[in-house]
Amino acid sequence: MKKILIADDDPQILRALRILLTARGYEVLTARTGAEALSVAVDHHPDLVMLDLGMPQLNGIEVIEGLRGWTAVPILVVSGRTGSADKVDALDAGADDYVTKPFAADELLARIRALTRRQPSAADEPVVVFGDVTVDLAARQVTRREADGTVRSVRLTPTEWQILELLLRNPRRLVTRQSLLTQVWGPQYTTDTGYLRLYLAQLRKKLEPEPSRPRYLLTEPGMGYRFDPEGLADRAADD
Secondary structure, three states, X not given: OOEEEEEOOOHHHHHHHHHHHHHOOOEEEEEOOHHHHHHHHHHHOOOEEEEOOOOOOOOHHHHHHHHHOOOOOOEEEEEOOOOHHHHHHHHHHOOOXXXXXXXXXXXXXXXXXXXXXXXXXXXXXXXXXXXXXXXXXXXXXXXXXXXXXXXXXXXXOHHHHHHHHHHHOOEOOEEEHHHHHHHHOOHHHOOOHHHHHHHHHHHHHHHOOOOOOOOOEEEEOOOEXXXXXXXXXOOOOOO
């Protein structure tokens, strides 16, 4: 069953779309704010995201940009904004299609079918290798080759996995502390950087050859974190 996340602050729209899509055999997830939409997407990995542009906390464009930082999930904007500039901004940010309100149910369903058909299969998900560690993003499995050549499974907590996945899907790019906190814990935790220090320390213990001198999971002081797949850096863990 395909999972669709609907993000809209209008409860009537959410109710109508839930009824429409559930009747067509879809599993429906909902969010009423932009920040909640990102959190639900991280937790449930929907097959399609439908979102309005005018939402509280984070607007639709910010949600699209946040999603595109770590996933290629199809994004369908369903908005009352009819101006060409709004459409261009949404598509440039990474949306796949745009439908204006009010919409015809048949047209909306056709757009959904087209987008879910184009969705990459799990086999297209990358396998990321760095150092002695292999991360299979589709299977959500991590293994590490030991000095004696044996390969063992590395157990990550759900939170550790979410942080690692966000970093791995953005190789060499800065992922800000605020972005990580919002997407993993929610907007109410954007100042709680102690969570990140704790979980990054745990990830380094499990994945880095020298946890106190990380080469792959790097701190950018005062800003956030970065995944360096080549492991060229050789710096002390300062955060």
